[in-house]
Amino acid sequence: xxxxxxxxxxxxxxxxxxxxxxxxxxxxxxxxxxxxxxxxxxxxxxxxxxxxxxxxxxxxxxxxxxxxxxxxxxxxxxxxxxxxxxxxxxxxxxxxxxxxxxxxxxxxxxxxxxxxxxxxxxxxxxxxxxxxxxxxxxxxxxxxxxxxxxxxxxxxxxxxxxxxxxxxxxxxxxxxxxxxxxxxxxxxxxxxxxxxxxxxxxxxxxxxxxxxxxx
Amino acid sequence: xxxxxxxxxxxxxxxxxxxxxxxxxxxxxxxxxxxxxxxxxxxxxxxxxxxxxxxxxxxxxxxxxxxxxxxxxxxxxxxxxxxxxxxxxxxxxxxxxxxxxxxxxxxxxxxxxxxxxxxxxxxxxxxxxxxxxxxxxxxxxxxxxxxxxxxxxxxxxxx
Numbered sequence: 001x002x003x004x005x006x007x008x009x010x011x012x013x014x015x016x017x018x019x020x021x022x023x024x025x026x027x028x029x030x031x032x033x034x035x036x037x038x039x040x041x042x043x044x045x046x047x048x049x050x051x052x053x054x055x056x057x058x059x060x061x062x063x064x065x066x067x068x069x070x071x072x073x074x075x076x077x078x079x080x081x082x083x084x085x086x087x088x089x090x091x092x093x094x095x096x097x098x099x100x101x102x103x104x105x106x107x108x109x110x111x112x113x114x115x116x117x118x119x120x121x122x123x124x125x126x127x128x129x130x131x132x133x134x135x136x137x138x139x140x141x142x143x144x145x146x147x148x149x150x151x152x153x154x155x156x157x158x159x160x161x162x163x164x165x166x167x168x169x170x171x172x173x174x175x176x177x178x179x180x181x182x183x184x185x186x187x188x189x190x191x192x193x194x195x196x197x198x199x200x201x202x203x204x205x206x207x208x209x210x211x212x213x214x215x
Numbered sequence: 216x217x218x219x220x221x222x223x224x225x226x227x228x229x230x231x232x233x234x235x236x237x238x239x240x241x242x243x244x245x246x247x248x249x250x251x252x253x254x255x256x257x258x259x260x261x262x263x264x265x266x267x268x269x270x271x272x273x274x275x276x277x278x279x280x281x282x283x284x285x286x287x288x289x290x291x292x293x294x295x296x297x298x299x300x301x302x303x304x305x306x307x308x309x310x311x312x313x314x315x316x317x318x319x320x321x322x323x324x325x326x327x328x329x330x331x332x333x334x335x336x337x338x339x340x341x342x343x344x345x346x347x348x349x350x351x352x353x354x355x356x357x358x359x360x361x362x363x364x365x366x367x368x369x370x371x372x373x374x
Contacts, residue, residue, distance in 0.1 A: 062291055062319055166323055189320065
């Protein structure tokens with residue numbers, strides 16, 4: 001069983017490397033960031049729902065190790081999200097408005113995100129993200145736009161007190177075909193990072209309300 | 216019309232931070248049967264990975280605990296949420312029935328001195344047990360007792 005687990009881990013690692021390799025070549029600074037932002041915003045307007053699979057790699061430089069997990073992701077405009085981890089164990093996070101529901105095996109908990117200063121700040125940022133202002137202004141992030149032949153990479157450095165104490169940057173990679181997300185890297189202050197690779201994306205398909213239930 | 220997912224994945228990234236913090240506060244304890252009473256027995260170079268829930272004082276942390284024994288005396292450990300946000304990371308030096316924890320990284324939202332101290336004690340008790348503490352099983356949960364005070368509950372399941 002352990003050998004199988006190791007084998008699957010190696011396969012996941014190789015898949016990650018193959019996916020990332022294609023995105024990392026010869027990035028250069030975007031000459032007209034505003035034009036790119038306009039394109040991204042225009043492309044964004046038609047999105048209502050999203051479903052996809054994801055693979056997650058947690059890189060631990062201090063331990064010289066990587067930990068892999070994977071699952072299914074759901075999003076519905078404007079503020080409903082479901083992360084459903086299926087490997088290596090079941091763990092579900094549902095966020096609907098200001099309520100977060102976490103299902104850890106058979107245990108369930110709920111949290112009102114408006115109950116703390118941190119969560120309130122994050123909610124405020126989310127509002128900016130939903131209306132597009134977080135991409136185009138510097139209130140929440142300092143953004144650097146890069147591109148190569150096939151991809152756009154946005155390096156977002158948090159400017160929010162609290163968040164910038166433990167996150168160095170979000171690196172979002174979009175394909176140039178439809179500006180759809182390919183990967184996202186969350187870099188911590190130590191250089192450790194979490195890399196997410198998204199695949200089999202399905203846009204604007206109906207998602208049952210129960211998927212986002214926090215009751 | 217081309218569609219961009221960037222804003223929505225920014226929302227996702229923020230949810231990552233949010234979920235990591237939510238996990239600190241209200242996750243309930245899961246059952247456990249993985250922790251040997253004498254601490255973890257590991258060979259140099261060996262790595263173990265646990266699904267872990269730690270209840271330290273008023274805070275509860277749920278996530279993944281990775282421990283690597285890098286030499287006869289040194290362990291390195293990282294405890295992070297399911298969505299990848301690191302709670303704490305550091306090394307433990309065990310020698311002559313004593314241990315010294317060195318924190319490499321700690322999430323500032325966990326950074327109360329008491330919480331960090333509890334985590335240090337948990338790692339010490341888990342990896343380098345001394346006369347000051349013991350690990351016992353109770354009602355399906357692993358209980359860490361430090362200096363006679365039962366204040367740390369660590370639930371571990373090997374993955």
